[in-house]
Amino acid sequence: MVAKTFFGFEDILAEELRNLGAGNVEKGVRNVSFEGDKGFMYKANLCLRTAVKVLKPIAEFRVMNENDLYRRVQRMNLREFMNVNTTFAINATVTGDLFTHSQYVAFKTKDAIVDKFRKEENVRPNVDTKHPDIRLNVHIQNNWCTVSLDSSGASLHHRGYRTATNIAPINEALAAGLIMLSGWHGQSDFLDPMCGSGTMCIEAAMIACNVPANLNRKEFAFEKWDDWDVDLYELIEAAQLKHIRDFRYKITGYDKAPSAIAKAKENIKNAQLEDFITVKEQNFFETQKEGNDFLQMVFNPPYGERLPVEMEEFYKQIGDTLKTGYPGSHAWLITSNMESLKHVGLRPSRKIKCFNGSLESRLVKYEMYEGSKKGKYQED
Template sequence: MANNYRMVAKTLFGFEEVLAGELRRLGAIEVENGVRSVSFSGDKGFMYKANLCLRTALKIVKPLRSFKVRNEDDLYDGVKKIRWEDIMRVDSTLAVDAVVHSEKFNHSLYVALKTKDAVVDRFRELKGKRPDVDLKHPDLRINVHIQKDICTISLDSSGSSLHHRGYRTATNIAPINEVLAAGMLLLSGWDGQCDFLDPMCGSGTLPIEAAMIACNIPANINRREFAFEKWIDFDLDLFEKVTESSLNKVREFHHKILAFDKAPSAVRKASDNVRNANLGAYVQVSQQDFFKTEKQGEDKLHMVFNPPYGERLAVDMQDFYGNIGNTLKQEYPGTEAWLITSDMEALKYVGLRPSRKIKLFNGRLESRLVKYEMYAGSKKAKWQPRE
């Protein structure tokens, strides 16, 4: 396809395969996994769709040029050779972000500054004046990535990280990143085919993301803006068509999504965020202490939650995690329960053997997403000899 070009979707550690699957389902071609990233090919409309619909992407960048750099002059010259006048206007604003993994370059701010100098110097020589810098709301955000001696210059099509979905105005003490929440749900196999419970919902991120997955609602439909909307080649008609097409794929959901928290403040915040996401018809938030609840009905239940780790919320780990195990074992038969924690010691107190453990990071905290299968009756009762 003549109009296709390479792009890179950035993500969190452990979600590369999930993101690659999302990209393929959306229609991306030439999908290749990297570390915390997935590269792919698509056209301009697909770039719009990727930003709008991907649940586990943090950013979508469009590489312009890669070149070797041995010193700062190579960096300056390589950036200056790019035809910036075809990409932005002289009266536009810009900002530069740099990520550096190199022995020759060890200061990302200096790399960003040198890149900015090259761009504005090219304009000054061509037009007699230069674009201004605007770090908060630039018309063009330039991404510099130096890996050893290879420098890649890209355009950031997303702007602020795509985990800023636009629905969360109220947060609790330890809110979970929306991309982390969506990735956990997709790794857990959540597909909207049964009831869902987050028994410690905080500000409601997991149940909101669960509802959006169940109904196939575009992840970033509530966002106010994407960086590509300020690009000089932005096609509003195309963006509106992509948005309309994505919304036409929304489906009905015929089960319950329940969100518990024992703190009244958390319940208020979660309720506000559910309302902001226009999901009040799907997510039921209630003030309940999980340890005093029991499963309602005989049907299968899918549970995903982010209990306190002791990092930002003080709890007695042995008692708390012991209660999680007891409640699951005694009150929640027929449940597939997933939880994330960075406290590996606390997992021992659950008293249940996890059937899966997946390494993830919650911020900078190395964590584990673990799965517990609560059978309805004993495992023996589930097994039947062949006749």
């Protein structure tokens, strides 16, 4: 099988899969391949935090043009997973010079399937892009084509808890990956100083308490497959719930917008994590660290893409607030605005390349020391 993820998250996803018990784990680019049985496929969809899809390859072949693709799809034993009454949907991704239009590849694959059934049974199966019985994924890299069953359905970042969002909400799987890249697994207090609708805090709490990432999700695509085994799934879910652990630190979110705090509280309630997360209507630039214990911060400040902000001054205020108010903290932030990042006035100890959607970004780390070590960081 293959789990798809974001650029830069391959190592984390591979570690997740090994920890779950996957066999033969191999990293690719934006994906990790692995081996497992049907029960493990269920577990992967339920538990993986940084995956956006879990695919089950059913055919691989070489293609040189669209006619090749049409013929090779028609040679597949389609009746192993569908019949004329099965509704289906197809999505495609292509890289290389031979195929450049993913929608055309999806269209050609659809034609091959319906023409095969029409020729053999004089009836064609129907396409249903919203709620199909099966979803097929076609991936062509140069001239190598892989056709897979999509076991997830909607992207796995749709956890099921987030019913209220702000203008620029962060992807849930991206948020989980950023937190895991920061090295935080529930061993300290946690703060998102610009929490928006609460995604970062919720993902942090789920990691800290070892709550399965997609426990609140309403459905997976495999639930419509002919071999869907509800008893097996319930056994796996029950086994994972036994691994949930308590958490003795504090997770806090700040936002200066009352509407954002209201949405965050609703989402936290949906995730059943009210006991672990506190959100406050507060302007981060008017705050300081509470207590003397170590604090981990991970946040997603505005980039200037969708939220109108005077970026240079805004990022300067981030740096000033960290320097004066948050000694004994590690602050991680993601941004695609490399120019504004210079105005933080602190030297990052780490920079990690990643993507927020299509935006090339950097996850940067600032280590705020107490006492004499403050001098380590001088304004650029």
